[in-house]
Amino acid sequence: MNVLLVAAILAVGSAVDVKLNNHWNGGFQAKACIGITKELHSWTAHLRFDQAVDSLDIWTADAKKADGGKEYVLTNKAWNADEHVGDQLCLDFVAHTTGDITPTTTLEIEGMAGGVAPTSGSVTQGTGPTKPHLVATIPPIPHTGGGTARYDYGESLAKSILFYDAQRSGKLPANNPIPWRGDSALGDKGDNGEDLTGGWYDAGDHVKFSLPMSSTSTVLLWGYLQWKDAYATMKQTDMFFDMIKWPLDYYLKCWIPATETLYAQVGEGNDDHHFWGRAEDMKMARPAYKLTPSKPGSDVAGEIAASLAAGYLAFKERDAKYAATLLSTSKEIYAFGKKYPGIYSQSISDAGQFYSSSGYKDEMCEGAMWLYRATGDKSYLADAKGYHENAWAWALGWDDKKIACQLLLYEATRDTAYKAEVEGFFKGWLPGGSITYTPCGQAWRDKWGSNRYAADAAFVALLAADAGIDTATYRKWAVEQINYILGDNKYGISYQIGFGSKYPRSPHHRSASCPDRPAPCTEANLHASGPSPQVLVGAIVGGPSNDDSYKDNREDYVHNEVACDYNSGFQSALAGLTHLVHANALPAVPAPKCHG
The missing domain is CATH 1.50.10.10 (Glycosyltransferase)
Structure with missing residues (x-):
């Protein structure tokens, strides 16, 4: 699926829109890549949907369900905890849903600049000051569309x-x-x-x-x-x-x-x-x-x-x-x-x-x-x-x-x-x-x-x-x-x-x-x-x-x-x-x- 991630450096408290154009009865898929502008040794991401998602498949992060499925808190795996300036952090996921839905989806990454809203639901974030979040620009993926399939x-x-x-x-x-x-x-x-x-x-x-x-x-x-x-x-x-x-x-x-x-x-x-x-x-x-x-x-x-x-x-x-x-x-x-x-x-x-x-x-x-x-x-x-x-x-x-x-x-x-x-x-x-x-x-x-x-x-x-x-x-x-x-x-x-x-x-x-x-x-x-x-x-x-x-x-x-x-x-x-x-x-x- 071709996923368009529309992202810019926005004001504090805003989030990246993850726009989907591929879905089916029972799920959808998305991929979001964000440029890293600060050295990270661990990271937390927040995926929020305006409709409940039953479950999430994602191998690049550990996911915890919150707010009845309207939010998933993603934390790094041991192997991708370190992210360096100039890298891209890519999150590719498949969502399983009841029915054929195309929810509005946003992504926030903690640890850069600005603030992050507290997590909804039952997932706790620990104590201490609220970490800022990243909303970053990514380089465009080369456009490779426009073709017609000659075969099924x-x-x-x-x-x-x-x-x-x-x-x-x-x-x-x-x-x-x-x-x-x-x-x-x-x-x-x-x-x-x-x-x-x-x-x-x-x-x-x-x-x-x-x-x-x-x-x-x-x-x-x-x-x-x-x-x-x-x-x-x-x-x-x-x-x-x-x-x-x-x-x-x-x-x-x-x-x-x-x-x-x-x-x-x-x-x-x-x-x-x-x-x-x-x-x-x-x-x-x-x-x-x-x-x-x-x-x-x-x-x-x-x-x-x-x-x-x-x-x-x-x-x-x-x-x-x-x-x-x-x-x-x-x-x-x-x-x-x-x-x-x-x-x-x-x-x-x-x-x-x-x-x-x-x-x-x-x-x-x-x-x-x-x-x-x-x-x-x-x-x-x-x-x-x-x-x-x-x-x-x-x-x-x-x-x-x-x-x-x-x-x-x-x-x-x-x-x-x-x-x-x-x-x-x-x-x-x-x-x-x-x-x-x-x-x-x-x-x-x-x-x-x-x-x-x-x-x-x-x-x-x-x-x-x-x-x-x-x-x-x-x-x-x-x-x-x-x-x-x-x-x-x-x-x-x-x-x-x-x-x-x-x-x-x-x-x-x-x-x-x-x-x-x-x-x-x-x-x-x-x-x-x-x-x-x-x-x-x-x-x-x-x-x-x-x-x-x-x-x-x-x-x-x-x-x-x-x-x-x-x-x-x-x-x-x-x-x-x-x-x-x-x-x-x-x-x-x-x-x-x-x-x-």
Whole structure:
């Protein structure tokens, strides 16, 4: 949502008007940024509404409700207590309301000049002299609106959720929205009989690899936390939580604290890949592979810790008890990764055949930063700085989190060194940099999942734009990359299955290639011509070659594989674009180079 904060240095006792232009039945979102003109080592803000607000979601402050919901008193987290002259203090919140309301909203910050009115209601402010408040001017955010959406990003987002539902392993709930999927892999167990059912199948196969899975869930949660309004306006919030709880529950099962054991894979890769059939019909053994103090894997530990900490932030207002479990487990798994450093694919050789990890510092940095966001404990920030790598990232991907680490550090510290790293990343990715561009305009990083890498980079671009880094340029580029996947390409097809009228019909996906039960499904279905019997709604296929060429062929797993991590940055970028559409802030982009 595009929020206009109209602010000026006003007389004592006045307040900043926070003007909203995006709301829905049950809530609204706003973001206010105020320039700091005096050194602060703690701060208190007052949000006042002329109509009652039921509850407030805000991760940059602790909020206390007052005056029946007409006021919220916000106090700093431990990690953002210090604000320096020249900084900006940004407060981004989602309000939950009864009905569709657009209340007049004001913001006051104590500690600068002038006076602040006493707090209404039951929140006490302590004794001593009344502190003055700040009403400050902020620099204008670059205007990036004026564009018209070529595609329905919200519809695409909703369909992406369904892909993850199709990847579920274990006993499915009564509300399973995928009619051709049933219970599967109910015997997944650890070495001592631990229940390891659940989680997501990795791709078109049936192995559960925890590194791509946890990378996927972290990116999905990041997009949700950044643009909750996108899910709310599309009425997809409940669907999102149903979707994301599936891997989070699985990670909780994978951690055995008494023995410092973290299960990181279920299913033997080669045996699995020799089976072509439904997940429900698997008969082969499914061994579990674990990390221990003598067989470490800090990359998996850091990434799972990141997902659980981000999960805490998502669930804390919805299910406080569950959120607390996510956070405590995140801390334990992070500590395990820190205490026993190592690369997981050197400990689990089977994983190394499929997802060989290049290092663990980036995932541990990410885990530390999400724990810092969740707790405000500055020791995690210090850890993240220690794990940080000063290099331009190759991509955002399941094995490369450097850009995520750098951007999270910049958001937390506003240190220009981290900003320069983010800018360096996009110097490589934007036209004129080191990335190959197809004739029709896709930023083509690699033949394996070119759609995935372009969408992941588009997601990072939208995050960086929100952080105030080259906002107009990055948003425009992100729109162009997502539009390419949805139809602005050589064939005018959507690379997302089920979106629009022209899309791939034969993805490299076992269960989707199978007819309805009880009809048999064998390797013959891999080689069968014609569309898959089941429509794998929401999945994006790997994508085109660097000349834009593409063939819809199930046997071509390079271009037609689907995978959990392929959709993660794509879905979160769609959330960002949906947010911009509803905020009337979608940038105008040139006519596509190709459109079929």
